[in-house]
Amino acid sequence: MKRKQSNSSASLLKGAAALSIAAIVSKLIGTLQKIPLQNIGGDGVFGIYNTVYPFYTLMITLAAAGIPTVVSKFVAERRAAGDEAGEMKVLSTASWAMLSFGAAGGMLMYLGAPLLAEWIGSSQLIPALRGAAPALLFVPLSAALRGFFQGQKNMMPTAVSQVTEQVVRVAVMVGLLLYFTAQGAAESVVAGSALAGSVFGGAAGLFVMLLYWREYRKTDCGRGDRSAARSGGNKSLLREMLRYGIPICLAALAVPLISLVDTFTLPRLLAFHGDELKVMTAVGVYNRAIPLVQLVTMLATSLSMLYIPVMAELNAKGDQEGIIRHTGLALRWFWLIGLAASAGLAVLAEPINMMLYKDSIGSATFAWVAWSAAPGALAAITAALLQGLGRVRAPAVHLLAAALLKAALNVLLVPQHGMTGAAIAGIAAYGCAAALNLALLLRRTGLRPRLADVLVRPAAAILAMMAAVLLLRLAAAASLPPGRLAALAESLLGVLLGAAVFAAAAVRARLITAAELAALPRYGPKLVQTLRKLRLLR
Incomplete structure (x- = not known):
């Protein structure tokens, strides 16, 4: 029994680690994809994309936030009781609800795009809003399936589908950007094609989850009462799930709110500076x-x-x-x-x-x-x-x-x-x-x-770092020809020098101990050794 519990715990820890790594990789891809977006599409496309994307995130949050947590909780409870039919009923109820919410949200976003663009203050946003809308058909249903497998203590389907969704989304986005910019399409159309990558990514993520679901149904643990899986769920269970999930959803809504503020304020506040495309270009530069x-x-x-x-x-x-x-x-x-x-x-x-x-x-x-x-x-x-x-x-x-x-x-x-x-x-x-x-x-x-620990000594370390990097920039300006390659060298050298000087200054100011610095994984001991060779650290 102890060995079984130990294996279960080890499996759960591995799954949690895989899920954490997948979340970091997905967020990393989602963040860095904005660089090729601007390079290919320009600041106008970049501004339109970054104005619409927070609203799309809000819609996804409303439709799907908290669902994996809710479904996993309800599935885990029924699994512990040996109620496989109950597990299927939870998945069925959540899936029908997510399909309904997603379809309604997608239709609302697509048909309401002109009105929403008018509220935000730019008609340039209409193609982008409509380009992202169909993704709401796929992402919420994926969330329900992810929650089901998490309730089974199987985190791998969620991890694989998250990374697949992001990779496909970015790949399709770049491909469509290259195509439409080569065709000389308007910035609003190019931005709409970039947002359409979310549709293909959402579909790919759902496809992965359906593959895992198909495999699950073939196994012995998936051969229970299938009538529950084919039914439409029940209202009392849905009410119970919503009662548990709505507070989680509301908490998740707080995260995209600051970005959403820019969506609804910047186009109108900048309107007097020029036409709509100039406003979107300014928003792109800001982003x-x-x-x-x-x-x-x-x-x-x-x-x-x-x-x-x-x-x-x-x-x-x-x-x-x-x-x-x-x-x-x-x-x-x-x-x-x-x-x-x-x-x-x-x-x-x-x-x-x-x-x-x-x-x-x-x-x-x-x-x-x-x-x-x-x-x-x-x-x-x-x-x-x-x-x-x-x-x-x-x-x-x-x-x-x-x-x-x-x-x-x-x-x-x-x-x-x-x-x-x-x-x-x-x-x-x-x-x-x-x-x-x-x-x-x-x-x-x-x-x-203490105030000295929070502000005074950190400020001294920051000033030392900034002074060193500024001296490097002056030397680079005097010796390197202007251009993107020189900027690359200046940036990378500046980051390395800044990190080293800041670490040394922080240790000297006793903000960080040498032992804490050496404890950093992989690079800590090397950094301490380098700082000592440079006599920046004793």
């Missing part, structure tokens, strides 16, 4: 830095998830000393990493802009947007720590408050300062979410960080 900031916050979010079970266990044991120790360490590391990322992106804004997007237009706005990475990383870790301590809803409420602040500041700043105003509003919004989370966390844990 150049956002994929890199999202990459930082995505990695921070993924890593912060590791703290949820740790904090939950410490909280259950009543280990207040352990809670304070882990909280202090996590806050310090994520704050320093976020600051270093923000400062590095800001000081290297021009060469990174040139390297990724072929020109340096909007580099000042790029630098402003970069500073949202630090509060974004802090918001991610504080949210995870609060969730681990049982405060699940508070981070979502704080993100809602941040979205409201973003909307208000956009109205105040964008008409006067353009995209720089939107970037400043973004810094303030993520700062608001991080500050509210932090205030609640400090009150809950009793942790009292």
Whole structure:
């Protein structure tokens, strides 16, 4: 019996690891695909895409967020009771509900595209809205099937389908972009083709899930009462699932809200600056830095998830000393990493802009947007720590408050300062979410960080890093010919030098110990050795 439990636990851990890796890979692909999108389509297409995509994300969240969690919970409960017919009934009910919600949402998005574009303030968005709409036929049903297999403690179907969905989506997007740009199509049509990649990706993800479902039905564990799988579910079960799933969905809605604020405010606030295409081009320039900031916050979010079970266990044991120790360490590391990322992106804004997007237009706005990475990383870790301590809803409420602040500041700043105003509003919004989370966390844990540790010494390390990178940039400008290849060299060397100087300065300022730096996987010992050779570390 013990061996069986051990094997089950090991299998579950492997599945969880596969699911985590798949989530990171999927998010990485989804973030970095915006670079070829801008390179092929240009800033106008980029702006239209980034205006519509948050709304598409909202629709997907409404239709499918929480469904895998809900279905997995209900399936696991029935599986534990040996009720295979009940498992099939859960899947059947969820599948019919998702098909209905997805079809209704897709039809609403397609037919309502002209009205929605009018609300947002640009008719350029209509093809993009319609291009993404059919994806709602596939993604919600995939979510139901993923939840079923997760309830079976089989995470591999979800992992494979997630990665497949993203790979197909990006591949089709790039192919359609190349085709329509070669045909000389209008920017709105090209952006619509890019959003259509979501349809093919969603279909591919569903196809993978159906293959796993077919294989499952062939096995002995799938040969139970199939009449439940063929029926349309039942209303009482659906009500029970919705009652459990709606709070999860509402919490998930908080995440895309800040991006959605830009969707509904920027086109109208910028309308007086020129025609609709010029407005979309300005939005595209504004969005150049956002994929890199999202990459930082995505990695921070993924890593912060590791703290949820740790904090939950410490909280259950009543280990207040352990809670304070882990909280202090996590806050310090994520704050320093976020600051270093923000400062590095800001000081290297021009060469990174040139390297990724072929020109340096909007580099000042790029630098402003970069500073949202630090509060974004802090918001991610504080949210995870609060969730681990049982405060699940508070981070979502704080993100809602941040979205409201973003909307208000956009109205105040964008008409006067353009995209720089939107970037400043973004810094303030993520700062608001991080500050509210932090205030609640400090009150809950009793942790009292010192001002010198939080601001003064980190500022000294950041200034040292920025000074070193600026000197490198001056040397590069004097010795390298202008162009994209030179920008690539300047960016990569700047990142390496900045990381080394910041690490050395942080250790000297006792923000990070040499032992903590050496404990970093793979590169930690090499970094410490290099810093000692350069006499930046004792």
